[in-house]
Amino acid sequence: MPAVRQACRRQFSSFKDNGSKIFCSKVIVKGDNHGGDGAFAACDIKQGELVERGIVRRIPGLDGMKNPYVFTWSDDVPNHVWAIGSGCATFYNTSYDPNTSMKRFFDEDRFEIFAIKDIKEGEELTHTYKSKKWRTCFVDDERLHK
Numbered sequence: 249m250p251a252v253r254q255a256c257r258r259q260f261s262s263f264k265d266n267g268s269k270i271f272c273s274k275v276i277v278k279g280d281n282h283g284g285d286g287a288f289a290a291c292d293i294k295q296g297e298l299v300e301r302g303i304v305r306r307i308p309g310l311d312g313m314k315n316p317y318v319f320t321w322s323d324d325v326p327n328h329v330w331a332i333g334s335g336c337a338t339f340y341n342t343s344y345d346p347n348t349s350m351k352r353f354f355d356e357d358r359f360e361i362f363a364i365k366d367i368k369e370g371e372e373l374t375h376t377y378k379s380k381k382w383r384t385c386f387v388d389d390e391r392l393h394k
């Protein structure tokens with residue numbers, strides 16, 4: 249069994265449901281195919297399974313319309329509340345055919361990311377950015393709309 253998968257199993261079984269607000273042991277971050285970094289599965293993950301959970305901190309005064317590294321932290325369009333996220337969440341690239349989905353708990357400033365397909369170890373983790381169609385920094389980036 250590959251070392252990463254062994255470590256993942258070991259870590260996940262010992263840390264599962266330990267109550268930590270941040271859990272991202274099933275995810276690694278490494279160079280992607282777009283010249284940046286992306287999030288990748290450290291082990292096989294079943295459809296419906298939790299991939300990662302974490303917390304956010306709201307950043308007043310920051311213009312998320314221009315800054316692509318913060319989360320849209322309301323259901324308003326346009327949005328005026330932006331937040332940084334814990335763990336690997338910032339590094340998930342976007343896709344129109346994603347393998348994960350992010351559930352945002354605005355009242356509690358936390359999120360959970362679930363697998364919406366069976367995911368194999370090593371596969372890139374993607375979600376469809378909530379603001380992809382109206383946020384300046386995403387609208388202007390043609391690579392995100394292929």
Ligand SMILES: C[S@@+](CC[C@H](N)C(=O)[O-])C[C@H]1O[C@@H](n2cnc3c(N)ncnc32)[C@H](O)[C@@H]1O
Binds near residue numbers: 282341343389391
């Ligand atoms: C939240 S960040 C994701 C992490 C980013 N790859 C990094 O290295 O920090 C969003 C940025 O990632 C890049 N990105 C996300 N999805 C992409 C895609 N499908 N194709 C190309 N670039 C993408 C774009 O530069 C986008 O503004």
